[in-house]
Structure formats: C-alpha cells, structure tokens
Amino acid sequence: MTGGVKVYGVAASPFVATVLVCLEEAGADYELVAVDMAARENRSPHHLARNPFGKIPAFEDGELTLFESRAISRYVLRKNNRMDLLGGEGGDLEGSAMADVWAEVEAHQYSPAVSNIVRECVIKQMIGAGERDQAVVDENVERLGKVLDVYEERLSESEYLAGRLVTVADLSHFGFTWFLMTTEYASLVESRANVKAWWERLLARPAVKKVTALMPAPGGVTTTTI
Amino acid sequence: MAPMKLYGATMSWNVTRCVVALEEAGSDYEIVHINFATGEHKSPEHLARNPFGQVPALQDGDFYLWESRAICKYACRKNKPELLKEGDLKESAMVDVWADVEANQYTAALSPILFHCLVLPMLGGTTDQSVVEENLEKLKKVLEVYEARLTKSKYLAGDFISLADLNHVSATLCLAATPYASLFDGYPHVKAWWTGLMARPSAQKVLALTKPSA
Numbered sequence: 001m002t003g004g005v006k007v008y009g010v011a012a013s014p015f016v017a018t019v020l021v022c023l024e025e026a027g028a029d030y031e032l033v034a035v036d037m038a039a040r041e042n043r044s045p046h047h048l049a050r051n052p053f054g055k056i057p058a059f060e061d062g063e064l065t066l067f068e069s070r071a072i073s074r075y076v077l078r079k080n081n082r083m084d085l086l087g088g089e090g091g092d093l094e095g096s097a098m099a100d101v102w103a104e105v106e107a108h109q110y111s112p113a114v115s116n117i118v119r120e121c122v123i124k125q126m127i128g129a130g131e132r133d134q135a136v137v138d139e140n141v142e143r144l145g146k147v148l149d150v151y152e153e154r155l156s157e158s159e160y161l162a163g164r165l166v167t168v169a170d171l172s173h174f175g176f177t178w179f180l181m182t183t184e185y186a187s188l189v190e191s192r193a194n195v196k197a198w199w200e201r202l203l204a205r206p207a208v209k210k211v212t213a214l215m216p217a218p219g220g221v222t223t224t225t226i
Numbered sequence: 227m228a229p230m231k232l233y234g235a236t237m238s239w240n241v242t243r244c245v246v247a248l249e250e251a252g253s254d255y256e257i258v259h260i261n262f263a264t265g266e267h268k269s270p271e272h273l274a275r276n277p278f279g280q281v282p283a284l285q286d287g288d289f290y291l292w293e294s295r296a297i298c299k300y301a302c303r304k305n306k307p308e309l310l311k312e313g314d315l316k317e318s319a320m321v322d323v324w325a326d327v328e329a330n331q332y333t334a335a336l337s338p339i340l341f342h343c344l345v346l347p348m349l350g351g352t353t354d355q356s357v358v359e360e361n362l363e364k365l366k367k368v369l370e371v372y373e374a375r376l377t378k379s380k381y382l383a384g385d386f387i388s389l390a391d392l393n394h395v396s397a398t399l400c401l402a403a404t405p406y407a408s409l410f411d412g413y414p415h416v417k418a419w420w421t422g423l424m425a426r427p428s429a430q431k432v433l434a435l436t437k438p439s440a
Binding site: 052053064066067068070071072074075078079089090093094096097098100101103104105107108109147150153154 | 277278289291292293295296299300303304312313315316318319320322323325326327329330331368371374375
C-alpha cells in the first residue's frame with residue numbers, strides 16, 4: 001500500500017494500539033510495520049533514527065517522522081479532520097480543554113497504575129521476565145481503584161470522559177484496559193456500572209473492533225509481539 | 227472580566243509549570259494558595275475544581291480545569307496560540323512530540339530526583355539515593371537525545387520556541403537546589419538552550435515566586 005502512513009511497532013503494545021484506533025477512527029490508510037522487540041530491534045540504528053528514545057510506536061507520513069503515541073494520535077486526527085475527537089480543537093476552547101484534561105488524566109493517573117498491573121500480571125509471563133510481584137499489583141490495584149472511583153462519578157454526568165462526545169481521551173484508554181480485562185482485576189471495571197458501560201461503548205466502536213482483532217488472545221502473545 | 231485563578235502552592239513545579247505558560251501568554255491571572263498542611267486539597271471546595279484532589283487547578287469564570295499541561299495548553303490557546311502552532315499540521319505535531327517527551331521522558335526522570343533530594347527531607351523522610359542514581363542515569367540518557375536534537379534546531383520542536391520548551395522550565399529550575407545543579411555542563415547545546423529559557427521573564431517570575439523569603 002503506497003501513499004499511506006507507517007506505524008512501526010506491534011499491536012500488542014498499548015501505546016501502538018492507541019495510534020491504530022485513531023487511524024481507524026480517521027479512516028486513514030496505514031501500514032503496521034513490525035518491530036522485533038525480542039531481538040531488541042527498537043534499539044537498532046534504523047529504529048533509533050525514527051524514535052531516538054528507542055520505544056514504540058514510531059510513525060512516518062512521507063518525510064515527517066513522529067514518536068510518542070499521543071502526539072502521533074493527535075496528528076492523525078487533525079490531518080483527517082477529526083477535530084471532534086479532539087474536543088473541537090480549533091474552535092471550542094472549553095471542549096478542547098476538557099479533552100486535554102482527560103487525556104492528561106489517562107497519561108498521569110490511569111496508565112501509571114494500570115500499566116504496573118498489566119506488566120506484573122500479563123507481560124512478564126509472556127516475555128519470560130519472571131513471576132508476578134503481588135505487592136506491586138496490590139499497591140497499584142488500590143491506586144487504580146481510587147482513580148476509577150473518580151471515573152465512575154464523572155461518567156455518571158456524561159457518556160464520555162470529556163463530555164457528551166467521544167474524544168481521544170477515551171480512545172487512549174483502549175490498549176491497557178484491553179489487557180486489564182484479561183486478568184482477574186477486570187473486576188475493577190466490572191464492579192463500577194458507569195465505567196463498565198463506558199468501556200462497552202468503546203469496545204462497540206467499529207474502529208476499536210478492528211484493533212481488537214489485532215490484539216493477542218490471552219496467553220497467546222509470543223515474544224516477538226511484545 | 228475577572229482574572230483567572232490558579233490554585234496551588236508555588237513550591238510545586240506542577241503549579242509553576244502553569245505560571246510559566248500563563249506569564250508567556252500574558253494572561254490575566256492570580257495565584258490562590260492551597261494549604262496542604264490543613265488538607266485543603268481534599269476539601270469539597272477543591273475537589274469540585276480537581277476531582278483528584280491535586281494541584282494545580284485553574285478557574286476561568288465558570289470553567290474549571292486541572293492537570294498542569296492541559297492548563298498550559300488552555301492558556302496558550304486562549305492568549306498565545308503561536309506557542310502551540312495549531313493550524314500548522316507539521317509544526318503542531320513537533321510541539322506535541324516534544325511536549326510529550328518532556329512529560330514522559332524528561333520530567334518522568336527528573337521528578338523522582340527532585341522529590342528525593344528536596345521534598346522528602348522537608349517532610350522528614352529519608353532520601354533513597356538508589357532511586358536518585360537510577361533516575362539520574364535515565365535523565366542523562368534523555369539529555370543525550372536532547373543534545374543531539376538541539377544541534378539540529380534552536381528549540382525542541384524546531385527553530386521556534388514553543389510550549390514544549392517552556393514546560394521544562396519549572397522542574398529544571400529546581401535542579402539548582404540539588405547536588406546536580408551543574409548536570410547540563412556535559413551537554414553544551416542543552417546548556418545554551420536552558421540558559422536562554424532561564425533568562426525569559428516567565429522563568430524569572432517563577433524564581434521570584436519560589437525564592438525563600440528573607
């Protein structure tokens with residue numbers, strides 16, 4: 001497929017998954033180019049030329065190379081005129097601010113807690129990096145519970161985090177939450193009615209379904225995909 | 227039109243991150259102190275501004291927002307959009323990339339160093355030097371990337387200053403009070419970039435606000 005953009009990484013990475021969801025929402029042509037994490041291809045010169053921090057995703061649109069999943073996502077949405085998914089950036093001062101607020105909440109409140117749970121309960125076993133540290137899990141389950149209490153309250157006021165309409169703030173939760181729901185800690189979501197309904201709304205979106213199909217089945221991830 | 231209100235304590239580099247952006251944008255604002263010692267950040271009044279009970283929060287008329295970097299973007303969009311370059315697809319993407327790098331790579335490593343060297347001792351705790359060392363190594367690797375980047379452009383997102391650069395100021399100013407004040411000496415382009423940022427009135431304003439009173 002020529003003329004489309006390239007995403008370097010693997011769908012099983014929650015950060016790559018966010019970018020793929022945004023590309024699907026935007027209806028953009030893209031190619032997912034695998035990076036062999038097990039072989040440390042992310043530290044190779046050709047990958048470092050795309051992402052100097054040696055992480056995934058990296059992204060190319062012609063001459064433009066980007067990294068940091070949330071920056072890539074915003075670029076994709078702007079380019080494809082999905083300003084609605086940015087809360088009305090370019091016109092709606094308050095709407096775009098609320099989309100930013102909840103995108104920051106995902107980055108600084110939600111993901112730090114959920115990523116620790118996912119790493120201990122899912123990733124470590126998949127890549128053979130040792131056994132789960134239950135103390136770390138317990139600490140982060142407590143942390144995540146408090147964050148989700150705020151979400152539960154928020155989602156009693158509106159269907160999506162930034163307000164009435166879905167935004168990138170909601171979509172960026174997909175990757176880590178998908179993995180969380182494969183663990184026994186899915187109860188954190190399922191025990192909270194509004195959070196559960198919100199998650200189900202996200203899963204029902206055609207764009208999210210397309211990316212779900214790319215995600216590994218529980219226990220089905222091989223070392224080359226992470 | 228009433229001035230905007232920035233809620234928080236100026237010793238927080240998350241609060242002063244917003245001060246830099248508000249100053250650069252020429253915003254009409256005032257700082258309203260939140261007293262952590264009395265638990266004011268968990269009061270119903272403050273939870274209405276920031277449901278996570280943290281600082282900063284910003285009030286603009288009837289509108290409330292929180293998370294320092296969202297507040298900074300709001301201030302820029304409102305009064306100084308050129309710091310974001312929204313409207314230019316490529317330039318706005320570069321601003322976003324390096325603003326995310328500030329948050330996820332740079333301050334992610336710097337913040338634990340500042341916490342252990344400056345905040346913990348003040349709270350009567352003990353600095354965990356292994357945490358400091360581990361994050362110092364991470365920060366040095368980040369600075370290597372910055373050094374390479376800043377040989378190619380004057381500022382992080384390009385040859386124009388942007389919010390991506392400015393979001394670094396508040397936490398970096400705190401380095402001076404730690405044993406790592408001369409950390410940038412090994413990275414000449416980073417040092418030159420930092421010297422320029424520190425000279426800006428917005429950075430000087432933060433210095434004045436955080437200076438211990440005589």
